[in-house]
Amino acid sequence: MTATVPPVPAAAVPRLSRNRDFQLLWIGQALSDFGSSMTYIVLPLVLLASGNSTTVAATVGTVSLAVGLVARLPAGYLSDRCDQRALMLGSDLVRLVAVGSLAVYVLLRPVPVALALVTVVVSVAALEVFRPAQSKVIRRIVPTEQLGAALSLNQARAYGADIAAPAAAGLLLALEPSVPLAVDALTFGVSALCVAVVVRAPRRGRGPDGAPSGRDAEAAGPQPVAERFLTRFTAGWRYLAGDRFMRWCVLYGAGLNLAFSALTFALILGVGSRPDGAVAVGTAMSAAAVAGLAGSLLTPYVQRHVSLKATLVAGPATGAVLLAVAWTSGSTIAFVAGFCALCLLIPVISATFGTIMAVAVPEEIYGRVITASGLVAQIVQPCGPLAAGLLLARLSLPTTAAAFAMAFALLAAVPVALPKPPQTSTPAPARSPS
Numbered sequence: 001m002t003a004t005v006p007p008v009p010a011a012a013v014p015r016l017s018r019n020r021d022f023q024l025l026w027i028g029q030a031l032s033d034f035g036s037s038m039t040y041i042v043l044p045l046v047l048l049a050s051g052n053s054t055t056v057a058a059t060v061g062t063v064s065l066a067v068g069l070v071a072r073l074p075a076g077y078l079s080d081r082c083d084q085r086a087l088m089l090g091s092d093l094v095r096l097v098a099v100g101s102l103a104v105y106v107l108l109r110p111v112p113v114a115l116a117l118v119t120v121v122v123s124v125a126a127l128e129v130f131r132p133a134q135s136k137v138i139r140r141i142v143p144t145e146q147l148g149a150a151l152s153l154n155q156a157r158a159y160g161a162d163i164a165a166p167a168a169a170g171l172l173l174a175l176e177p178s179v180p181l182a183v184d185a186l187t188f189g190v191s192a193l194c195v196a197v198v199v200r201a202p203r204r205g206r207g208p209d210g211a212p213s214g215r216d217a218e219a220a221g222p223q224p225v226a227e228r229f230l231t232r233f234t235a236g237w238r239y240l241a242g243d244r245f246m247r248w249c250v251l252y253g254a255g256l257n258l259a260f261s262a263l264t265f266a267l268i269l270g271v272g273s274r275p276d277g278a279v280a281v282g283t284a285m286s287a288a289a290v291a292g293l294a295g296s297l298l299t300p301y302v303q304r305h306v307s308l309k310a311t312l313v314a315g316p317a318t319g320a321v322l323l324a325v326a327w328t329s330g331s332t333i334a335f336v337a338g339f340c341a342l343c344l345l346i347p348v349i350s351a352t353f354g355t356i357m358a359v360a361v362p363e364e365i366y367g368r369v370i371t372a373s374g375l376v377a378q379i380v381q382p383c384g385p386l387a388a389g390l391l392l393a394r395l396s397l398p399t400t401a402a403a404f405a406m407a408f409a410l411l412a413a414v415p416v417a418l419p420k421p422p423q424t425s426t427p428a429p430a431r432s433p434s
Contacts, residue, residue, distance in 0.1 A: 016149055021141040021198045025134065028194030030157040032092075035184030036127075037165030039099060042173055042180045043116060049177065050110035060113075064120050065382060069375060071128040076371025077233050079132035080364060085195065088137070091130035092192035096185050098122040103181035132367035139358050139366065141198070148355040152299035155347050159293035163286070236368030239361070244419045246373065249353050252414055253377035256316065256349070259407045260342055261384025262391075263319075266404065267339050269388060270397040271332055284336045288343040295347035302348050303355065309415050311352055315345035317412035320405045327402035335401050342408075356421055 016022055044057040078087060102119045105111055142150045172180040240246045272281045302311060322338030325331065354370075361369045391400045 016142070016146055016153065019142065019146075022138070022150060024194045024198045025137065025141075026153060026157060028191035029134070029154070030161065031187040032191040033158050033161035034165055034168070035099075035180075035187035036123075037161045038169040038172070038180040039123075039184045041166060041169045042177070043120070045173065046106055046111055046177050046181075047113065047116055050112075052113060056113055060116055060120055063117060064124050067121050067124040068128055069379065071125040072371045072375050073233075073236075073368075075125075075128040076132045076236055076368040078129060079136055079367030079371075080235075081232070084133040084137050087129055087133040088195045089192055091126040091133075092188045092195065094126045095123050096188035096192065098126075099181055099188065100185035103178045103185055106181060107176070107178035128371075132371050135358070135370055136363070136367055137198075139363065144359060147358045148303045148351065149300040151351045151354045151358070152296045152347070155299070155351055156293055156296035159289055159296055159347070163289045163293065233368075235365045236370075236372035239365055239369050240372055240376070245421050246357075246369075248417075248419055249356075250373045250376040252312070252411070253350075253353065253373075254380055255411055255414070256346065257378055257381045258384050258387075259316075259404065259411065260346060261381045262387040263339060263342070263384075263404050265385040265388035266392060266397075266400055267335065270392050270400060271335070274332075280332065280336070284339060287336070288340050291340045291344040292347050295344040296351065299348045299351040303352060308352060308356075308421070309418050311345075311348060312415040312418065313412050315342060315349050315412075316408040318342070318345060320408035320412060323401045323405035323408065327398050327405060330398045332397070335397065338401075338404075360421065 043060065047057045047060065048054065098119045102111065102115060105115060138150055138154070139147065169180050172183065240250060267284060268281055271277050271284070274280070306314075319338045319342040322334055322341055326334035326338060357370060357373070358366075388400075391403055395403065
């Protein structure tokens with residue numbers, strides 16, 4: 001990683017803690033993540049309390065995942081072609097109205113499934129639009145040398161929300177089912193205010209798609225003929241297809257996401273079915289969230305002192321060793337330890353890939369590239385729970401651990417063929433985003 005993002009003296013650039021724009025965006029999104037995590041927990045419970053079946057409540061979760069995948073590519077295109085300020089503000093305000101309306105309805109009467117589905121669809125689609133626009137803003141307001149630290153802090157806020165939200169959701173739900181939803185809506189208002197304060201002016205001399213405008217356009221001379229829509233829309237896919245390192249990254253990520261998703265549900269189903277299993281699963285998931293938070297915070301240190309190849313090997317290799325111990329000893333603790341070790345190291349891997357892309361991918365197609373790569377890396381992830389169920393239906397938990405140990409061992413061997421990262425592009429200097 002050091003070859004891609006060279007370390008610089010600490011005094012060379014201001015610290016992120018003094019970057020007002022980044023701090024405002026981080027605070028707004030930390031609150032938004034916290035509120036959304038509560039809604040993720042509360043909405044299925046509200047549906048059940050309204051007399052709906054568990055199948056209906058689970059269907060809402062499935063719809064959420066499906067909408068996220070469908071909306072991702074158009075969102076990346078919009079982030080590259082439109083004003084990021086408008087996209088981020090619009091996404092926050094749409095979610096404020098959607099979740100706020102649901103909170104009011106829950107306060108007055110049992111919530112219908114149709115309204116819950118509409119809220120989920122609108123909220124998830126708006127979130128997918130917000131994410132790549134925010135990524136482009138972060139790239140612009142954070143110096144290149146600090147992008148790795150910025151991405152790790154953004155990951156950390158999500159893990160922090162996952163740690164704090166369940167307890168808060170339970171307390172607020174006991175007061176009134178509409179309260180956690182109202183709090184979530186309020187966080188979107190705060191996030192919108194932070195975006196409005198951070199984003200002060202468009203980039204000078206540039207249109208919303210990054211092309212010169214006004215006097216700059218006259219000075220630049222004749223511009224190339226505008227590309228067709230399909231060519232522009234698929235630019236991210238074509239970039240991934242033409243870059244061997246990026247292809248390797250997304251395929252490695254897809255394998256890691258699938259294996260980890262399956263391992264998560266193997267833990268829930270395999271350990272949860274045992275006596276006192278619910279307590280063990282709850283403890284394991286809490287420990288995993290803490291490990292993920294720690295991994296996110298450790299990412300800048302790892303990027304400075306550990307090579308990219310070693311980082312990619314260490315994650316799955318550590319999980320493979322601990323799962324092999326769980327297989328040979330039959331220890332549930334070793335199984336949980338392997339899961340937590342992966343939770344510690346996967347955020348490091350994710351932020352490392354994200355930093356490389358933020359530094360190397362040209363800004364004008366950055367939104368489309370990150371959404372295309374995210375779709376490829378996550379498209380097989382929903383198959384993980386099914387794979388875990390099939391394994392546990394035929395094998396004991398220790399034998400299932402052996403299967404996962406072999407899978408992660410294979411993933412640990414893949415980085416041996418790691419191609420050379422792409423050449424660093426010239427990102428825009430830190431300034432106010434458009």
